[in-house]
Amino acid sequence: MPTVSVGRDRLFAALGRKYTQEEFEDLCFSFGIELDDVTTEKAIIRKEKHLDEEEAEGDEEIIYKIEVPANRYDLLCLEGLAQALRIFNKQDKMPTYKLANISKESTIKMHVKPETALIRPYVVCAVLRDITFDEASYNSFIDLQDKLHQNICRRRTLVAIGTHDLDTLQGPFTYEALPPVEINFVPLKQEKAFRADELMEFYKSDLKLKKFLHIIENSPVFPVFYDQNRTVLSLPPIINGAHSAITLKTKNVFIECTATDLTKAKIVLNTMVTTFSAYCKSKFEVEPVEVIYPDGKSYFYPDLSVYDMEVPLSYITGLVGVSLKTEEVTSLLNRMQLRAEQSVSGDVEKINVSVPPNRSDVLHPCDVMEDVAIAFGYNNIPKRKLPSLKPLALNQLEDLIRAEIAMNGFTEVLTWILGSHWENFSLLNRNDDKSTAVIVGNPRTSDFEVVRTSLMPGALKVIGHNKDHPKPIKIFEVGDIVRLDETKDVGATNRRSLSALYCGSNSGFELIHSVLDRVMEVMGAPFVPVGDSRGYYIERSDAPEFLSGRQASIIYKGKHIGNFGIVHPQVLNNFDIPDPCSFMELDIEYFL
Amino acid sequence: MGKQLSRKVQHVEDKVKDLLLQIQNGQGVEKDDINPLKARKLIALQTWKGYSVKKGPNYAPERKKAATDLTRENLQRGDWKDLEFKEYNFSAKGPPAECGHLHPLNKVKERLKNIFRMMKFEEMPTNRFVESSFWNFDALFQPQQHPARDSHDTFFLQVPSTTKQLPEDYVERVKRVHESGGYGSRGYCYEWKRDEANKNLLRTHTTAISSRMLYALAQHAKEQTFTPKRYFSIDRVFRNEAVDRTHLAEFHQIEGLVCDRGLTLSHLIGVLDDFFSRLGMSKLRFKPAYNPYTEPSMEIFSYHEGFGKWVEIGNSGMFRPEMLRPMGFPEDVNVIAWGLSLERPTMILYGIDNIRDLFGHKVDLGLIKKNPLCLIGIQDADG
Numbered sequence: 001m002p003t004v005s006v007g008r009d010r011l012f013a014a015l016g017r018k019y020t021q022e023e024f025e026d027l028c029f030s031f032g033i034e035l036d037d038v039t040t041e042k043a044i045i046r047k048e049k050h051l052d053e054e055e056a057e058g059d060e061e062i063i064y065k066i067e068v069p070a071n072r073y074d075l076l077c078l079e080g081l082a083q084a085l086r087i088f089n090k091q092d093k094m095p096t097y098k099l100a101n102i103s104k105e106s107t108i109k110m111h112v113k114p115e116t117a118l119i120r121p122y123v124v125c126a127v128l129r130d131i132t133f134d135e136a137s138y139n140s141f142i143d144l145q146d147k148l149h150q151n152i153c154r155r156r157t158l159v160a161i162g163t164h165d166l167d168t169l170q171g172p173f174t175y176e177a178l179p180p181v182e183i184n185f186v187p188l189k190q191e192k193a194f195r196a197d198e199l200m201e202f203y204k205s206d207l208k209l210k211k212f213l214h215i216i217e218n219s220p221v222f223p224v225f226y227d228q229n230r231t232v233l234s235l236p237p238i239i240n241g242a243h244s245a246i247t248l249k250t251k252n253v254f255i256e257c258t259a260t261d262l263t264k265a266k267i268v269l270n271t272m273v274t275t276f277s278a279y280c281k282s283k284f285e286v287e288p289v290e291v292i293y294p295d296g297k298s299y300f301y302p303d304l305s306v307y308d309m310e311v312p313l314s315y316i317t318g319l320v321g322v323s324l325k326t327e328e329v330t331s332l333l334n335r336m337q338l339r340a341e342q343s344v345s346g347d348v349e350k351i352n353v354s355v356p357p358n359r360s361d362v363l364h365p366c367d368v369m370e371d372v373a374i375a376f377g378y379n380n381i382p383k384r385k386l387p388s389l390k391p392l393a394l395n396q397l398e399d400l401i402r403a404e405i406a407m408n409g410f411t412e413v414l415t416w417i418l419g420s421h422w423e424n425f426s427l428l429n430r431n432d433d434k435s436t437a438v439i440v441g442n443p444r445t446s447d448f449e450v451v452r453t454s455l456m457p458g459a460l461k462v463i464g465h466n467k468d469h470p471k472p473i474k475i476f477e478v479g480d481i482v483r484l485d486e487t488k489d490v491g492a493t494n495r496r497s498l499s500a501l502y503c504g505s506n507s508g509f510e511l512i513h514s515v516l517d518r519v520m521e522v523m524g525a526p527f528v529p530v531g532d533s534r535g536y537y538i539e540r541s542d543a544p545e546f547l548s549g550r551q552a553s554i555i556y557k558g559k560h561i562g563n564f565g566i567v568h569p570q571v572l573n574n575f576d577i578p579d580p581c582s583f584m585e586l587d588i589e590y591f592l
Numbered sequence: 593m594g595k596q597l598s599r600k601v602q603h604v605e606d607k608v609k610d611l612l613l614q615i616q617n618g619q620g621v622e623k624d625d626i627n628p629l630k631a632r633k634l635i636a637l638q639t640w641k642g643y644s645v646k647k648g649p650n651y652a653p654e655r656k657k658a659a660t661d662l663t664r665e666n667l668q669r670g671d672w673k674d675l676e677f678k679e680y681n682f683s684a685k686g687p688p689a690e691c692g693h694l695h696p697l698n699k700v701k702e703r704l705k706n707i708f709r710m711m712k713f714e715e716m717p718t719n720r721f722v723e724s725s726f727w728n729f730d731a732l733f734q735p736q737q738h739p740a741r742d743s744h745d746t747f748f749l750q751v752p753s754t755t756k757q758l759p760e761d762y763v764e765r766v767k768r769v770h771e772s773g774g775y776g777s778r779g780y781c782y783e784w785k786r787d788e789a790n791k792n793l794l795r796t797h798t799t800a801i802s803s804r805m806l807y808a809l810a811q812h813a814k815e816q817t818f819t820p821k822r823y824f825s826i827d828r829v830f831r832n833e834a835v836d837r838t839h840l841a842e843f844h845q846i847e848g849l850v851c852d853r854g855l856t857l858s859h860l861i862g863v864l865d866d867f868f869s870r871l872g873m874s875k876l877r878f879k880p881a882y883n884p885y886t887e888p889s890m891e892i893f894s895y896h897e898g899f900g901k902w903v904e905i906g907n908s909g910m911f912r913p914e915m916l917r918p919m920g921f922p923e924d925v926n927v928i929a930w931g932l933s934l935e936r937p938t939m940i941l942y943g944i945d946n947i948r949d950l951f952g953h954k955v956d957l958g959l960i961k962k963n964p965l966c967l968i969g970i971q972d973a974d975g
Contacts, residue, residue, distance in 0.1 A: 392715040399702065406692035411960055414695045415953050417721065417828055417842055418747075418794075434751070438722055440794070441750035442743040444832055448841055451721060451794070461953035469957045474692070480828075482721050484752060490792055491752030492722035 001067045002151050003036055005143075006078040008062040010136055014082035016091055028066065031088055032374055033075065037065040071361035073152055073271045074337075077144040079137070080275045080358070087337055088375070094337045097274050097304045097357055100129065100287040107290045107300070108171040110256070114294040115177035119216060120160075120223045120236065122262045123175045124269045124301040125289035127166060128253040130281035137279055138248050144275065148268050156212050159259040159268045160237025162225070164244035166252035169227040175258070177221035185232035186242040196222050196235060203238065212238055223258055254289075267360045269302050274358040306339070306354040311365040313349040319366070320373045322381055326351060332375035338368060393592055394496055398478050401498060401588060404522050408515055410476040410500055415458025417480070418448040423457040427574040429544035438482050438492050451482040451492075455499035455585055456545065460567070460575040463503050471579060472504030474511075478588070497562075498588050503581040507566040509550055512582040513538075516554060516564055523591050525556060533558035545571050546583075554586050562586025608634070696963040697844065697951060700938045701826050704846060707870045707969040708824040711863075713848055718801045718827035724755035726789035728800040730766050731807070732885035733914040735780045736788045740796065740884075747794040747832045747841075754790040762807065763789070765918035775917040794830035797931065798847045799885070801825060803915075806927065809851060810920035818925060820852035826934055837946045844934035846906075855926035857888055857910065864892060864908060864930055870969045871937060873905065887912050892930065896940070906932030941966065 012018050019027065025035050041059040068075040075081050086092040110125050133141065145161045153159040183196035194202060200217060203209045215237050216222050225233035227244075234240040236258040246253060255272055259265035273286045280286075292298040317324050324332075326342045326349055333340035333351070337359060343350035355362045362368060373381065406412060418440070425432045438451040452458065455477050462475055478498050485493035500515045502508030516538075520527070526535035538552035543563055551565025564584035572581060611625055615635060629635045658678040659666075666672040705715065729741055740746065763786070765774075773779030795801075805823055812819065829845045850863060861878065868876055873894040883889040886909025893902040908930035916927060935947055942963055944950050949959065 387712075389709065389712065389714045392717055394717070394719065395715060402694065402698070406694050409690060409692045411693040411957060412695040412698060413953070413955070413957075413960065414697055414951055418830070437751070438749060439751040441748045441753070442832065443747070444834065444841070447835075448747065448832070458953055462955070462957070465954050466957045473957065475957070480719055480721065489757040490720075490722045490724055490755045492792075494719040494721055496719065 001070050002076060002147060003065050003067050004076055004078070004081065004147065005063050005065050006081065007136070008038075008064050011064060011078055011082060014078060015085055015089075024064075027085065027089075030374075030377055030379070031085065032069060033081075034067040035064055036067045039063050039065065069361075070151070073148065073267060073360065074275065074358040076147040076151070076271070077140050077275060079140060079278060080144075080271075083275075083278070084337060088335050090335060094334060094339065094356070095278075095284045097277065097284050097286065099300075099302075099304055100282070100285050102287065104290070107288060108254070109173070110289055110291045111172060111174045112291060112293045113174060113176040115221050116175055116223055117177075118221055119177050119219045120258045120260060122259040122265055123256060123291055124259070124262075124265045124299075125173075125254065125256045125291060126269055126273045126302045127287035127289060128255070128273060128276055128280055129285075129287045130251055131253055131276065131279045132281075133248050133250065133279065135248060137276075138246075141246075141276055144272065148271060152264055152268060156237035157215055158261045159257050159265045161268060161272065162234040162236055162240050162256045162258075163246055163272075164233050164240065164254040164256075165246045165250040166244075166254040167250070168244045169231060169233065169254065170229055172228060173233065173256075174226050175223070175256075176226065177223050179220060180222050183222060183224050183232065183235065185235070187235070187239045188242050188245055190242060196224075199235070199239070209238060225256060266301070266303055270304065270357040270360070273302050274304075274356075302357070304357045306356055307362070309353045309355065309362075309365055309368065310343055311351050311353055311368050313351060315365055316351070316369045316372050319369050320376065320381065321384055322376060324372070324376070329372055332372050333368065335375045336371035338362065338371055340368075394589065397588060397591060398496060401519065401522070402476075402478050404518065405476045405478075405498070405500060405515065408474075408518055410474045410515070413459070413462050413475045413477050414479070415455070415462065415477060416447075417452055417482075418443075419450060419452055419457055420446045421449045422446070423461070423575075424450050424452060424454070427460075428454070428456060428571055429568060436483050438484060453481050453483060455479060455481065455497050456583060457575075459499050459501045459583065460571070460577065460581070463501065463577050463579075463581060464575045467576075467578070472502060472508065474500070474502055476500040496588050497585055499583065499585040501581055501583045503577065503579050505579065507550070507580040507582050509566050509582045512564050512584045516584055516586070519586070520556070530555075538564075541565070544568065554584075556586075556590055559590055561590045693961050693963075695960055696942055696966070697934060697938050699963070699966040700941065700968070701844070701934055703966045703969045704826060704871075704934070705824075707867065708848060710870070710969070711822070711866060713822040713824040716798075716801050716805050716823045716825040718798055718825045720801065721794055721828065721830070722749065722752070722792055723795040723800045724758065724789065725791045725793055726755065726758050726763065726766070727803050728793060728795055728797070730770065730784075730789045731762075731803040731915070731919075732799060733766075733769065733912050734884040735770060735782065736785060737782065738884060741788075743832065745832055746796050747830050749792040749794070752792055754787075754792055758789070759807070762918065762920075769914045769918050773914070775913050775923075777914045779914070796831060797829050798825045798827055798845045799929070799931070801827075802847060802849055802929065806849075806851060806911075806916070806921075807919045810916075813922070813925075814920050818853070818922065820850075822848075822850045824848045835948070837948070840935075840947055840951065843947075843951070845931055846934055847929065847931045849927055849929035851921075851925065851927045853924050853926070855910070855928050857928075860890070860908060860910060860928040860930070863928065867930070868892070868894060868905070872968055877902070878908075881907065881909075883907065883909055885912055885915050886910055886929070892932075905936065906930055937968075941968070 028035050040061060040063055075084060087094050108127060110123060112123060148161060149156050180197035181195060184193055186193045187199060200213055203213060223236050227233060231243050232241040233244050255269065257265045257269050277284045277286050286302055288300045290298050290300055313326055313329060316329055329351055330340040330342065333353060337356060339354040340351050343352045353368050402412065424437060436453045440448055443449050459475060459477060463473060466473065476499060480494040481497045482492050482494055484491060500512060502511050520536050528535035528537055530537050530539055536554065536556040538554055541551050541553040541563055543551055545568055546565030547568050551563060553560050554562040562585050567581040567583050611621055611629060612634060614621055656676055659675040660678050662672060666675060767784045768774055770780050770784040809821055824847060826844055826846045828842055830842050833839050833841060835841060865876060875895040877893050878890040879893060881889045881891040889909035891904055892906040892908055894905045896903045911927040911929060935951060939947065939950060948954055
């Protein structure tokens with residue numbers, strides 16, 4: 001997207017108030033442009049020349065670099081930006097651009113010679129009469145041409161702009177195409193006259209101009225403008241003549257745009273004249289020029305006609321998703337420089353929109369609709385949500401943790417939730433204090449007496465039944481255990497538990513410890529000193545199912561969420577396991 | 593006269609000597625002559641091996657040892673250029689990979705969850721094994737004398753034995769619909785007992801969760817507006833059954849339900865077709881069945897190409913008004929639902945015919961390690 005550099009203070013003066021940077025950013029944001037950078041001319045020079053702080057010269061004035069949409073040529077200079085924002089802020093009414101009312105005879109004429117068809121067939125012209133420049137507006141006028149040349153003009157290939165001090169010239173003008181050797185003039189910023197072919201050679205070493213030479217270089221004829229006295233105005237799209245150069249004092253500006261694309265030439269001309277006619281004595285008025293082609297057809301430029309559209313209200317409100325009245329829509333559109341009023345025809349409520357000549361970006365009612373939405377404020381539009389699904393956090397966390405543990409080289413097992421009272425307590429050296437386990441009233445066999453309160457018996461039973469499996473064995477399970485819970489309607493609650501077990505020729509205690517560390521790592525919990533509740537730590541524990549001195553409690557954010565240790569040899573014996581095992585179990589619901 | 597020796601023949605021919613001389617001279621002898629000589633141990637067999645040595649195509653003045661692997665040292669020394677590699681045994685498998693593994697049931701579960709998500713179903717929170725008879729049975733319009741509520745089928749609890757809290761006004765409406773009907777129903781015409789509803793159990797189906805979810809949805813609809821929902825769950829359920837090759841006291845139930853206005857049996861058949869097609873079962877037919885809380889009720893059968901017959905794969909139906917209306921749903925809101933076990937399709941998928949080889953502590957860890965990816969729902973469902 002193109003970026004426009006404008007002096008902050010001049011911009012604020014044009015906007016009629018000062019903004020903090022944040023306020024200005026908000027204004028840009030809501031209008032759909034962006035404050036890209038805040039800098040100074042000095043800083044820019046320093047950057048370009050790779051100079052140190054002290055060495056650079058240049059102004060310390062704050063410059064705002066503002067990014068504008070690529071289809072809004074009217075915003076490519078301070079004047080256009082300020083006008084759009086003032087109207088958006090309801091500080092101004094939108095202007096009406098008009099052609100000066102002069103007779104056909106006194107209209108300046110531009111005669112197009114047939115040879116121009118060989119190289120650059122179109123020309124459009126206009127006159128800004130009785131204009132007053134100051135240094136800033138003059139620079140802006142030059143900069144706008146640059147911006148247009150860079151953007152819509154595609155580096156002057158499609159359109160090239162020439163501006164002239166009309167008072168140094170005498171119409172009628174001719175637009176011709178001549179062999180280079182027949183063209184001779186003093187170009188801008190030069191003292192002596194050049195023949196066009198020599199000039200092309202001369203510019204091959206000019207950093208700025210050499211990139212445009214290819215546009216006409218290989219053509220047998222070059223496009224050129226003359227006035228009545230055969231004074232060269234310019235050699236488009238390369239350079240203007242020195243004779244008609246505009247200055248700060250220029251009062252009447254003659255603008256010519258040559259082109260290979262007529263539509264773009266008209267847009268460029270309109271952009272120039274609509275923006276800078278604000279500085280004319282008769283504000284927003286432009287003097288037309290008659291362009292006469294060799295076949296006798298003649299056209300008056302600029303074409304400041306408006307483009308009319310009839311847009312149903314429902315089209316706009318239907319797409320924006322906000323119900324608005326016609327008056328609301330028209331006033332919103334006026335803030336976007338689109339003249340709009342209620343249409344009187346028909347039953348359906350419609351809006352007549354007149355797109356002014358500076359809004360060439362508006363092609364279709366959808367562009368009008370977009371401007372309504374911008375003026376209404378995208379961020380004021382109520383949210384209308386599409387149906388969507390909510391995740392079940394615990395189950396998704398479980399799946400992520402399961403994948404991590406499997407990546408750690410562990411094999412997942414799925415064991416019964418029901419088991420015998422014996423294995424849930426006695427075989428783990430635990431006593432049943434009757435406060436934890438859900439007890440089944442009518443078990444068919446002793447296998448279904450209690451709902452597990454730990455994943456440990458299941459894991460040990462897997463090992464006991466897989467004695468022949470090559471060691472080491474690394475298994476894990478994520479599953480629900482159930483505990484009595486007075487606070488629940490049914491008197492019990494599920495808790496999602498993670499267990500991991502190592503069985504081999506040695507205990508694998510440190511390996512199980514590292515699995516714990518890995519779980520905490522993926523949960524983003526740091527290892528902290530004892531007592532610190534910002535992460536996790538372990539402390540010596542004394543649980544009967546583990547070997548004394550080789551077991552620990554896992555404390556996560558101050559809560560005891562599980563244990564790990566070497567399984568007590570007595571417990572191993574109870575489950576008929578001949579090899580040492582280490583086991584970890586923790587409650588993953590604490591991670592949510 | 594003494595004994596007299598006289599010459600009987602002019603010459604004595606010593607064949608043995610001749611043969612031995614022949615052998616000594618390297619001349620060939622008949623095979624039949626060799627054996628008696630060998631038997632008399634006059635000759636012994638010796639094997640002489642001769643070699644002809646000449647330069648072959650790989651001749652080198654120094655002997656080279658064939659390399660088995662490319663090492664870091666080879667790269668550092670640069671001698672990899674001169675290495676000759678020992679022929680690799682391309683007909684053998686590599687060593688077993690050291691890695692972790694996910695359980696096949698959970699792999700299938702994950703794919704099914706994905707299928708449900710593709711069909712825009714939201715997962716229900718099913719982490720609640722202990723349930724009251726009320727939510728497990730009564731809320732589903734399952735009469736208190738129903739055989740499923742026998743202790744032969746259901747695990748009732750000693751601790752905690754009863755539920756303390758139920759939504760009283762809803763309980764009242766459920767009691768009324770059981771006893772005397774309403775909403776156009778005659779009801780079951782029996783004396784409904786609160787004590788029976790309070791009895792805690794291990795849920796026999798995840799539909800106990802569905803009934804809670806639907807009740808909550810109906811409350812929301814009363815206060816605000818009705819929001820259509822599609823729910824699913826896959827979780828453990830418990831049946832007090834004898835364990836055999838195909839039955840366990842606990843298994844995983846897959847459940848899907850749609851709650852919306854204007855649903856029809858045709859929608860149910862359509863959604864089942866969509867769901868099961870994604871599982872690779874596109875040839876379905878439906879058998880009228882009985883279920884206390886659905887009407888119509890349909891058993892779902894799929895033609896199994898491998899078995900060459902129709903097999904039952906699940907149960908389905910539209911929830912009865914006697915279930916939905918007491919919850920507070922408006923009359924035009926319907927629920928279509930279906931259920932099946934996770935174990936059955938997994939067993940078919942992995943070719944396991946004893947459920948105990950798939951699920952529980954007796955499962956061979958080797959089986960968990962070797963099972964392939966579950967690809968259901970990935971291949972295009974037909975239709």
